[in-house]
Amino acid sequence: MNFWVVFRKEMLEQWRTYKVLIVGALLFMFGLSSPLLAKFTPEMLAAVPGLPAGLSDFIPTPTVADAMTQYIKNMSQFGILLALLMSMGSVAQEKERGTAAMILTRPVSRGTFILAKFAALKVTFVVSLLLASLGCWYYTWLLFEALPWGPFLLMNALMLVNFMVYVALTLLCSTLARSQSAAGGLAFGGLILLAGLGAFPRLAEYLPGRLFEWGAAMALGMDTTAWPALWTSLGLIAVCLLAAGLIFRRQEL
Amino acid sequence: MNTIKVEKLVKTYGKVQALDGLDLHVEPGSVFGFLGPNGAGKTTTMRILTGLARPTSGQAWVAGVDLATDGRDLARRIGYLPEEPAFYGWMTPIEFLDHLGRLYGLQVKIRSARVKELLDLVKLGDSGKRRIAGFSRGMRQRLGIAAALVNQPEVLFLDEPASALDPAGRKEVLDLIEGLRGQCTVLMSTHILADVERVCDVIGIMARGKLIVQAPRQELLDQVATPVFEVEAEDVNGLQTWAVVGRSLPWVASIEFNGHIGRVVVNDMALAKRELLPNLLQAGLVLNRYEELKPSLEDVFLRLVGGEGLQ
Numbered sequence: 001m002n003f004w005v006v007f008r009k010e011m012l013e014q015w016r017t018y019k020v021l022i023v024g025a026l027l028f029m030f031g032l033s034s035p036l037l038a039k040f041t042p043e044m045l046a047a048v049p050g051l052p053a054g055l056s057d058f059i060p061t062p063t064v065a066d067a068m069t070q071y072i073k074n075m076s077q078f079g080i081l082l083a084l085l086m087s088m089g090s091v092a093q094e095k096e097r098g099t100a101a102m103i104l105t106r107p108v109s110r111g112t113f114i115l116a117k118f119a120a121l122k123v124t125f126v127v128s129l130l131l132a133s134l135g136c137w138y139y140t141w142l143l144f145e146a147l148p149w150g151p152f153l154l155m156n157a158l159m160l161v162n163f164m165v166y167v168a169l170t171l172l173c174s175t176l177a178r179s180q181s182a183a184g185g186l187a188f189g190g191l192i193l194l195a196g197l198g199a200f201p202r203l204a205e206y207l208p209g210r211l212f213e214w215g216a217a218m219a220l221g222m223d224t225t226a227w228p229a230l231w232t233s234l235g236l237i238a239v240c241l242l243a244a245g246l247i248f249r250r251q252e253l
Numbered sequence: 254m255n256t257i258k259v260e261k262l263v264k265t266y267g268k269v270q271a272l273d274g275l276d277l278h279v280e281p282g283s284v285f286g287f288l289g290p291n292g293a294g295k296t297t298t299m300r301i302l303t304g305l306a307r308p309t310s311g312q313a314w315v316a317g318v319d320l321a322t323d324g325r326d327l328a329r330r331i332g333y334l335p336e337e338p339a340f341y342g343w344m345t346p347i348e349f350l351d352h353l354g355r356l357y358g359l360q361v362k363i364r365s366a367r368v369k370e371l372l373d374l375v376k377l378g379d380s381g382k383r384r385i386a387g388f389s390r391g392m393r394q395r396l397g398i399a400a401a402l403v404n405q406p407e408v409l410f411l412d413e414p415a416s417a418l419d420p421a422g423r424k425e426v427l428d429l430i431e432g433l434r435g436q437c438t439v440l441m442s443t444h445i446l447a448d449v450e451r452v453c454d455v456i457g458i459m460a461r462g463k464l465i466v467q468a469p470r471q472e473l474l475d476q477v478a479t480p481v482f483e484v485e486a487e488d489v490n491g492l493q494t495w496a497v498v499g500r501s502l503p504w505v506a507s508i509e510f511n512g513h514i515g516r517v518v519v520n521d522m523a524l525a526k527r528e529l530l531p532n533l534l535q536a537g538l539v540l541n542r543y544e545e546l547k548p549s550l551e552d553v554f555l556r557l558v559g560g561e562g563l564q
Contacts, residue, residue: 005355009341016343098339102400105303106356107328252306 003112003119006103010120023082024128030078031132034071035139038062064144068219071136072212075159079125083163084187086124087170089180090117091248096179101253111245114171118241121167122160129156129163147219155215158230165208165233166191168240175244175251208233255314256281256408256438257302262311264297264462271297273462274311279455282435286453286470287442288550290558293459295442296336299410302440303333316407316438329357332406332437336413338397342386346377346396349385353403371399376425390417398426409433411441415448427452446550456550460558473553480522482529484515485542495536504528513541 014020042059091114094100104110133156140147166187173186198204210229217224257279264272272294279285289295300306302315304324313320316330340349347368354364372378375395380388385396394417401409414430415423423445430452433439443449449456450470457467466473486492492515496508504521519525530543 002356005352008355009352012348013341013343098335098337099341101305101335102339103356105305105328105331105333106353106404107325107358108356109325252300 002108003116006108006112006116007119010116011123014120014124019086020124020127023086023124024131026078026082027075027128027132028135030074031071032135032139034074034136035067035143038066038070039143062144064140064147065220067136067140067144068147068216072159072216075132076162076209076212079129079159079163080166080191083121083125083166084170084184084191087117087121087167088174088184088187090121090171091174091244092177092180092183093174095251095253104253110248114175114241114244114248118164118168118171121171122164125160125163125167129160132156148221151218151221155219158211158215158218161230161233161237162208162211165236165240168237168244172240172244172247175248205229206232208236255279256316257285257440258314259298259302260312262298262301262313263309264294264301264306265309270462272301272308272311275459275462275464277457277464277467279438279440281438283455284430284434284439284441284453286449286456287440287459288444288446288449288456288554289442289459294462295459296412298459299333299412299440299442303331303410304328329404330407332401332404332409334394334397334401334409334411334414336416338393338400340385340393340396340400342384344385345382346372346385346399347381349396350399350403353400357404359403367403371402374402374429375399391419391422394418395422395426398429405437407437409437409439411439413443414441416443416445423448446554450550458554458557466557470550474547474550476553479546480519480525481546482517482519482525483542483544483546484517484533484540485513486515486533487513487539487541489513491536491538495533495538498536499532502528502532 039062042062046059091100094103100113104113133152137147137149137152169190170183170187173190174180174183177183177186194207194209198207198209204210205226206228208229210226211233214224214226214229255278257277259275259277262272262275262277263270271292275294275298277298287295287298297306301308301320302313304320304327308320315327318327318330320327344352350368350371351364354367359367368381369378372381375398377392377395377399380392385393388396394414398411398414401411411430415426418426427448430439430441434452434454441449441453454470455467456470456473457464459465468476484492489510489512492513493510496510496515499505499508499517504519504524506518506520508518509516517525517529519529526545533540533543
């Protein structure tokens with residue numbers, strides 16, 4: 001039952017150190033601004049002084065698809081970046097400061113220590129994505145049309161899976177590294193590696209990045225799936241957490 | 254039965270041998286003082302015994318728990334104060350101790366009573382709702398001691414418990430440790446010899462990863478005791494004249510002078526205790542001081558460890 005004790009502390013820490021608020025506010029802002037940007041960017045371009053006559057006719061009229069594309073673009077960049085930033089110090093910083101040694105001489109397994117951190121980060125991203133999706137849905141409805149709730153929420157769930165891949169990967173890096181900055185460097189290397197692998201179309205089918213495309217298609221009512229990417233993502237999360245737990249068990253503090 | 258039993262413990266870090274076949278036995282209820290020069294292996298030993306590090310070879314048992322088998326069971330029985338205790342700075346002492354109480358599965362009422370009791374014990378009752386981030390080193394050290402006692406441990410490991418404290422704080426902590434005598438077994442490492450002399454009933458001295466001596470405090474002091482008396486007289490010439498006769502006494506080994514002070518080394522302490530003072534008075538000397546010199550733990554330490562110095 002010590003999982004809940006450690007989880008409680010992690011949630012309390014996220015609240016007291018404003019991590020929940022920061023991630024929530026940033027993702028909400030990006031969610032909110034996506035349909036706004038989609039709607040008004042063409043209008044702003046058309047209003048640029050000195051634009052050659054007739055060119056503004058070529059600027060396409062924004063649609064709900066543009067709002068979704070903008071939302072996914074923002075989330076795929078800033079969501080992943082926040083996943084890295086929020087997780088990189090989780091274990092490394094506790095090892096560095098000595099709090100891990102202070103806590104792990106109590107009846108807490110090292111696996112529980114890692115899992116509780118993952119669970120707390122997951123809650124933070126669930127709450128933040130909910131806020132972001134609310135903001136995005138509201139302005140999309142206001143400026144374009146109402147999106148069907150079911151597919152839109154499923155799209156956000158797929159985004160969450162994607163973010164959790166990077167949280168788990170960063171937690172593994174944080175376990176491996178001795179310092180927060182080294183953990184961040186390693187996780188960023190993992191991010192670059194996954195992005196590089198995405199350049200190969202056959203491999204890309206299996207990578208977490210494909211979940212964004214699936215989500216967008218789902219929200220716009222298109223019949224596309226990317227099940228291999230989902231299974232790979234869930235597998236990556238499990239492997240990263242398992243590896244982090246096993247490595248941490250063998251580490252000396 | 255020993256509360257702490259260590260057999261042939263070896264720990265290597267690359268080419269560095271931190272522990273070299275350490276054997277250690279600590280009896281229940283004792284306050285064991287762990288001394289040694291820098292790099293002797295004291296902290297490594299503590300880290301292994303608290304489950305934070307693993308030995309390269311050898312075996313160890315703490316409170317009957319084999320360290321090679323059950324870490325969770327060990328954690329319930331021990332308390333540990335690291336040299337620099339670390340806390341979550343955003344928490345208050347009440348929250349931190351409450352968090353630890355939850356980890357030990359203490360019920361709400363017991364937990365809150367225990368937290369209050371511990372904060373009062375370490376004199377942090379008034380700071381219970383302040384953030385730990387703003388605490389001084391001394392306050393953190395005292396909170397660390399409270400944290401180590403949350404579960405009423407059978408064995409308490411204290412790594413330099415009083416080194417960061419001012420004299421008043423040090424006295425309070427040492428009184429606290431003294432108060433634990435008989436309630437739990439304490440293994441305390443320190444470089445302050447006076448602290449060891451004051452609270453520890455058994456002393457172990459480590460050097461180069463091995464325990465070079467382990468004995469009750471008084472026994473250890475007696476082992477290295479040199480039978481010496483110091484005599485300070487008003488009339489230094491009179492004292493020097495007496496020394497000519499004194500050197501011929503069968504129980505006197507030698508007499509040396511340093512100004513007004515004569516240092517009389519004897520070879521029969523019992524006889525010297527009876528004969529020396531009357532002998533000096535019969536010679537008509539007026540004495541300012543007459544003292545049997547007791548060896549200090551520092552003498553013992555320096556004799557056993559030599560030039561390696563203190564941590």
